[in-house]
Amino acid sequence: MGRPIKKLLSFAGTGLLLAAALAAGSASAMADPGGPNVHALENSTRVCSLPAAGEAACTARQVTPNGKAAPRLSAPPSSGLTPAQLRDAYKLTGTSSGGRTVAIVDAYGYPNLASDLATYRAQFGLPACTVASGCLRILNQNGGTTLPSFNLGWAQEQALDVDAVSAACPDCKIVVIQANSASFTDLGTGVQAAARIPGVVAISNSYGGSDASDAAYGKYYSFPGIAVTASAGDSGYKGASYPATSSYVTAVGGTSLVKATNARGWTESVWSGTGSGCSAYNAALPAASSYGTGCSKRAMNDVAAASDPNNGGLAVVYPTSSSSSTWGQFGGTSEASPIIASVYALSGNTGSAATRTYANSIPYAHPGALFDVASGTNGTCPTTQWCTARTGWDGPTGLGTPNGVSGF
Structure with a gap:
């Protein structure tokens, strides 16, 4: 068991709903908390404020039973997914990264990050990952050690991110980059800093804002040879979100995952809150050309x-x-992005800098090695596969979810 956690003050958080204008080959919509996907968000609360122009917001959501404030708990909630369950669901049990490093880029500071991570890992019997051992590093957006000021919502996002990496890849090293603000410039500078750190093979970005052009921001995410993942957002089918729409990034959608008595032991369907859509700006992935997006x-x-x-x-x-x-x-899709980054780290296959091969092309070469999610929807849309699951590729879940590491 982990060490006891202090009782704390209640918190108030607001959060992300993405807005994006979609052009040729897509539809336009504004993210709206009262829109058709509000049912997907019942009993949970966004933790980050809505993004201003030029900014992103984190995509974490906290369970708030019956719409009330989350209870203060001295032990893990019984309904929460554990590391063993997560690894079983995605057939990662027994896999190892060999000590590869996953970087997490978020905004603002989180003074208790190291101690909270220690509690989480001790609770579930995971090996310690500490600053002293070199397993954990916490840096600012330039790679330095002077850290930014605390922000509650973004700190809660960081907590989800480091715990998700720990759950999916217990032997991965972790680098947390804390940007000075939620601007794309600061967050992007943090991604660049993460990419310079020796040993980093994957970088998770659990945030997003309106659809944007790689011509403006792509330099922050273009790292062939490193798997850069980004959350799709939590507003259902309401428009594309950057950086998930970057041609350089693996865009990660969301599912509902439930224990079952079938051969896999789990069932998965589209989480109706997951984002999906088409970019108005960025080039289609060549690897996806035959998938009828x-x-x-x-x-x-x-x-x-x-x-x-x-x-x-x-x-x-x-x-x-x-x-x-x-x-x-x-x-929230903030959970999914670090999980997928961790699976890339476990696979050791993250593209190639020498041939300028981006990691987002890899699953398209191995679709049969993924769990295909073929049921559920995240809204209404003019082209069925943009918002409704089907066999093969669909907008909400892409090609599917990890079935071990062979799809990556």
Whole structure:
């Protein structure tokens, strides 16, 4: 068991709903918390504020039973996904990265990150990952050690991210980059810093904003040879989200994951809150050309993982203030992005800098090695596969979810 966690203050958080204008080959819509996908978000609360122009917001959501404030817990919630369950669901049990490094890029500071991560890992019998051992590094957006000021919502996002990497890849090293703000410039600078760190093979970005052009921001995410993942957002089919729509990034959608008595032991369907859509700006992936996306440009998503806060949400140690923490249950596509980054790290196959091969092309060469998610929807749309699951590629879940590491 992990060490006890202090009781804490209640928190209030607001969060992300993405807005994006879609052009040729797509439709246009604005993200709206009262829109047709509001049912998907019941009993959960976004933790980050809506993004201003030029900014992103984190895509984490916390379970808030019956719409009430989340209870303060001294132990993991019984309904929260554990590391053993996550690895079983995605057939990762027994896999190892050999000590590869996953980087996480978020905004603002989180003073209790190391101690909260220690509690999480001890609770579930995972090997310690500490700053002292070199397993954990916490850096600013330039790679330095002077860290930015605390922000509650983004700190809760970081808690979900580091716990998700720990659950999916217990032997991975972790680098957390804390940007000075939620601007794309600061977050992107953080991605660049992560890419310079020796040993980093995957970089997770659990945030998004309006659809944007790689001509403006692509330099921050273009790292062939490193798997860069990004969350699709939590507003259902309402428009594309950047950086998930970048041609350089693996766009990660969300599923509902439920224990079952079938051969796999789990069932998966589209989480109705997951984002999906078509970029108005960025080029379609050549690897996706034969999959009938229906998008004239970049289609979102490529793959998916557990995201439904209530059905597949992860048990997490999270902060409620700059000095206090507790247990809770978190989801959103913020859960899925670090899971997929971890699977890339486990596979050791993250593209090639020498041949300028991006990691997002890899699953398209191995679709049969993924769990195909063929049921569920995340809204209404003019082209069926943009919002409704089907056999093969679809917008909400891409090609599917991990079935071991062979799809990556």
